Amino acid sequence: MPRTLCTEVPAAVGQSVRVAGWVHRLRKLGSLVFLQLRDRTGMIQVVLEGDIAATPLSHEDVVEVTGHVAAEPRAVGGAEVRAESLTILAHADLLPFEINRKDIRAGLDVQLDHRVLALRHPKPHAALQVQAELIEGFREFLSGRGFTEIHTPKLVSTGTEGGSEVFEVKYFERKAYLAQSPQFYKQMMVGSGFEQVFEVGPVYRAEEHNTSRHLNEYVSLDIEMGFIRGEEELMDLETEMLQSMFGRVAERRSEALALHGAVAPEFTEIPRVPLAEAQEILQRRFRKASPPGNLDPEGEQLICQYIGGPELVFLTRYPLSKRPMYAMPAPESPELSASFDLLFRGLEVTTGGQRIHDYRMLVNSMEGRGLNPADFESYLEVFRLGMPPHGGFAIGAERLTARLLGLANVREASAFPRDRTRVSP
Amino acid sequence: MPRTLCTEVPAAVGQSVRVAGWVHRLRKLGSLVFLQLRDRTGMIQVVLEGDIAATPLSHEDVVEVTGHVAAEPRAVGGAEVRAESLTILAHADLLPFEINRKDIRAGLDVQLDHRVLALRHPKPHAALQVQAELIEGFREFLSGRGFTEIHTPKLVSTGTEGGSEVFEVKYFERKAYLAQSPQFYKQMMVGSGFEQVFEVGPVYRAEEHNTSRHLNEYVSLDIEMGFIRGEEELMDLETEMLQSMFGRVAERRSEALALHGAVAPEFTEIPRVPLAEAQEILQRRFRKASPPGNLDPEGEQLICQYIGGPELVFLTRYPLSKRPMYAMPAPESPELSASFDLLFRGLEVTTGGQRIHDYRMLVNSMEGRGLNPADFESYLEVFRLGMPPHGGFAIGAERLTARLLGLANVREASAFPRDRTRVSP
Numbered sequence: 074m075p076r077t078l079c080t081e082v083p084a085a086v087g088q089s090v091r092v093a094g095w096v097h098r099l100r101k102l103g104s105l106v107f108l109q110l111r112d113r114t115g116m117i118q119v120v121l122e123g124d125i126a127a128t129p130l131s132h133e134d135v136v137e138v139t140g141h142v143a144a145e146p147r148a149v150g151g152a153e154v155r156a157e158s159l160t161i162l163a164h165a166d167l168l169p170f171e172i173n174r175k176d177i178r179a180g181l182d183v184q185l186d187h188r189v190l191a192l193r194h195p196k197p198h199a200a201l202q203v204q205a206e207l208i209e210g211f212r213e214f215l216s217g218r219g220f221t222e223i224h225t226p227k228l229v230s231t232g233t234e235g236g237s238e239v240f241e242v243k244y245f246e247r248k249a250y251l252a253q254s255p256q257f258y259k260q261m262m263v264g265s266g267f268e269q270v271f272e273v274g275p276v277y278r279a280e281e282h283n284t285s286r287h288l289n290e291y292v293s294l295d296i297e298m299g300f301i302r303g304e305e306e307l308m309d310l311e312t313e314m315l316q317s318m319f320g321r322v323a324e325r326r327s328e329a330l331a332l333h334g335a336v337a338p339e340f341t342e343i344p345r346v347p348l349a350e351a352q353e354i355l356q357r358r359f360r361k362a363s364p365p366g367n368l369d370p371e372g373e374q375l376i377c378q379y380i381g382g383p384e385l386v387f388l389t390r391y392p393l394s395k396r397p398m399y400a401m402p403a404p405e406s407p408e409l410s411a412s413f414d415l416l417f418r419g420l421e422v423t424t425g426g427q428r429i430h431d432y433r434m435l436v437n438s439m440e441g442r443g444l445n446p447a448d449f450e451s452y453l454e455v456f457r458l459g460m461p462p463h464g465g466f467a468i469g470a471e472r473l474t475a476r477l478l479g480l481a482n483v484r485e486a487s488a489f490p491r492d493r494t495r496v497s498p
Numbered sequence: 499m500p501r502t503l504c505t506e507v508p509a510a511v512g513q514s515v516r517v518a519g520w521v522h523r524l525r526k527l528g529s530l531v532f533l534q535l536r537d538r539t540g541m542i543q544v545v546l547e548g549d550i551a552a553t554p555l556s557h558e559d560v561v562e563v564t565g566h567v568a569a570e571p572r573a574v575g576g577a578e579v580r581a582e583s584l585t586i587l588a589h590a591d592l593l594p595f596e597i598n599r600k601d602i603r604a605g606l607d608v609q610l611d612h613r614v615l616a617l618r619h620p621k622p623h624a625a626l627q628v629q630a631e632l633i634e635g636f637r638e639f640l641s642g643r644g645f646t647e648i649h650t651p652k653l654v655s656t657g658t659e660g661g662s663e664v665f666e667v668k669y670f671e672r673k674a675y676l677a678q679s680p681q682f683y684k685q686m687m688v689g690s691g692f693e694q695v696f697e698v699g700p701v702y703r704a705e706e707h708n709t710s711r712h713l714n715e716y717v718s719l720d721i722e723m724g725f726i727r728g729e730e731e732l733m734d735l736e737t738e739m740l741q742s743m744f745g746r747v748a749e750r751r752s753e754a755l756a757l758h759g760a761v762a763p764e765f766t767e768i769p770r771v772p773l774a775e776a777q778e779i780l781q782r783r784f785r786k787a788s789p790p791g792n793l794d795p796e797g798e799q800l801i802c803q804y805i806g807g808p809e810l811v812f813l814t815r816y817p818l819s820k821r822p823m824y825a826m827p828a829p830e831s832p833e834l835s836a837s838f839d840l841l842f843r844g845l846e847v848t849t850g851g852q853r854i855h856d857y858r859m860l861v862n863s864m865e866g867r868g869l870n871p872a873d874f875e876s877y878l879e880v881f882r883l884g885m886p887p888h889g890g891f892a893i894g895a896e897r898l899t900a901r902l903l904g905l906a907n908v909r910e911a912s913a914f915p916r917d918r919t920r921v922s923p
Contacts, residue, residue: 451923498876
């Protein structure tokens with residue numbers, strides 16, 4: 074008999090089924106045992122009686138049950154399985170915490186220590202489902218626009234931007250590093266004739282700080298696009314893409330959103346505010362001073378609060394000196410850059426912009442920042458071989474998911490987070 | 499005026515268009531210059547005359563042209579663009595090799611040194627397009643079967659199988675390693691209630707040998723599936739999945755396949771041959787001896803030749819001692835394993851099998867191999883929390899692509915390959 078999934082049981086009233094999953098909850102009522110069975114699709118009530126009711130069972134045991142499906146208005150889904158046989162496929166030891174309550178009663182660190190168990194609870198489970206849906210939405214939208222998915226190496230010979238926050242790898246006789254982003258490679262792939270590329274892959278930041286917003290390994294959703302006329306096109310693209318991604322999640326993962334009390338934002342456009350203007354607004358409306366050429370975390374929250382509505386805002390025209398060496402200067406001022414950040418509910422989730430495509434200009438930019446172009450030879454070659462105007466952006470998958478669901482800590486949006494002190498499980 | 503892509507030009511006869519791309523070829527004929535323009539979709543002929551024909555141009559310059567589309571039976575696609583204006587967006591220096599010939603006339607190492615240029619040539623370009631299509635086919639098939647895409651960490655605290663072929667990373671005050679496979683994490687995600695998961699991500703093998711079949715970083719297409727009854731189900735799944743993936747490529751990338759003279763295999767089933775039987779066949783038919791519990795590369799080629807037809811063969815029942823500690827013993831013999839390899843046109847592209855799901859049995863297996871279960875604590879926990887019977891397999895994306903297209907070296911199926919001596923570009 075093929076397996077019937079929990080959510081398929083109510084459609085099988087009057088039939089025999091085989092169900093399998095974890096023992097989510099047990100309740101004894103006289104000679105009957107009510108077993109709430111959980112599988113990847115949801116839960117169903119299983120009634121055990123007679124000899125079967127005497128089977129010693131614990132929460133999270135893995136069982137297989139065959140039985141008859143009966144209508145039962147008091148059960149979730151309006152049906153239950155009356156067990157005719159039960160097999161224990163695997164036993165569970167005593168659990169470090171219960172997962173059959175509305176919320177897990179354990180601190181985040183304990184939950185992360187026993188991540189596999191925590192992920193069985195409907196809420197953390199839903200968070201990763203939403204993330205998978207967002208990522209699939211990302212790909213679907215871009216494939217529809219003629220983008221090609223790429224896979225670029227994470228083992229690289231130099232740090233992406235020459236910074237120090239890079240992990241070192243022993244690569245046979247030499248040193249290599251873990252890529253801080255696929256920045257150079259996605260640009261190179263634009264110049265290799267693919268023109269429009271995206272990548273979903275891990276990136277590595279050897280940052281010392283341990284905050285609720287940072288991970289040392291995270292999933293970056295990267296885009297790079299050739300033949301653009303300016304960074305406005307990139308913001309247009311990201312606006313439409315997020316509409317599509319959020320729309321997909323709202324449609325396909327409504328239960329998961331509801332479980333987190335979350336609503337996907339709906340909008341027709343995302344405001345674009347020059348950074349200097351945002352800093353003025355913060356000063357004028359909130360008496361809030363900002364660091365030069367940026368907002369601090371409180372400033373990011375306040376400006377989102379001020380903007381209201383779509384809960385998203387592009388900040389544009391960052392000072393060129395605050396952006397990487399490949400950032401394109403703004404057409405109207407060599408002090409400003411044709412770049413942007415996207416804030417979502419008070420947190421930066423995207424950095425993007427137009428890049429320099431002229432070889433000479435890029436070399437000058439490197440030298441002006443004290444970088445040695447010889448260290449970037451394999452990146453620079455494409456700029457001597459005909460590189461179209463281009464730009465792109467990157468979205469942190471965990472931050473996007475965390476903001477969408479209102480998760481307090483970005484670690485909750487990672488299957489197995491890596492931070493300053495955690496490399497396990 | 500919005501940009502028209504090269505392949506869209508023939509549909510615009512009689513209209514004005516703006517096209518942009520790389521100068522693939524230049525031919526002077528009297529006062530006219532015929533420019534073959536290449537963009538991500540293909541090529542189109544552009545005719546320059548008068549002042550425009552005098553523009554100094556080189557191969558691989560990036561240009562934008564506006565002009566009128568005229569029917570021209572002698573041009574590819576039956577149309578050409580008669581230029582009214584031409585702008586050079588970026589110049590190209592002298593090229594290390596030409597890419598407008600049928601094949602690139604440079605050795606593979608030189609091509610890889612200038613990978614960005616090589617990838618502009620239609621053949622290498624087509625190889626990565628086919629790979630992207632295979633991977634999208636992999637996802638599409640599995641999503642349709644209720645699998646969830648996961649993203650697991652590549653920074654891990656121990657080598658997956660306790661082996662020595664692992665890259666070491668300096669992780670703040672301690673050591674970490676690059677994951678040799680998502681094996682442990684995909685199993686843990688099955689046990690975390692997702693039941694059926696897949697991952698597309700990089701894996702790392704610190705192997706010393708430098709062959710045409712090996713990469714030190716490659717893209718692994720990983721699957722893991724709970725509530726199976728045996729490894730036969732996994733081979734059923736992989737058979738259907740490959741049918742679907744190959745079918746998709748044949749349908750959507752017929753030009754790319756044709757460019758490589760490749761045909762996607764069509765089959766209704768893939769033969770399953772126990773390893774011992776395969777070794778006997780090799781001995782009997784080819785007088786070919788095999789190493790204990792395995793085939794060597796020549797043996798892999800000969801057995802595929804012997805099988806013929808589908809060009810694919812599952813080898814089953816490897817000795818348990820030759821498989822990892824998590825491999826499930828075969829039901830009929832504790833010396834054999836419920837595992838398999840898949841050979842495709844003479845090369846192993848998949849390893850898979852059922853895994854041990856019983857905690858005690860897994861600990862015994864570790865101890866029997868001289869491994870210390872304490873070193874695997876974070877992996878072992880899920881086996882004490884209710885782990886269903888499960889199994890899975892992994893496909894090397896570059897090997898699959900290389901075999902499909904008949905590429906001589908697996909490096910040709912990687913955007914930026916990493917090997918014993920290469921970490922750049």
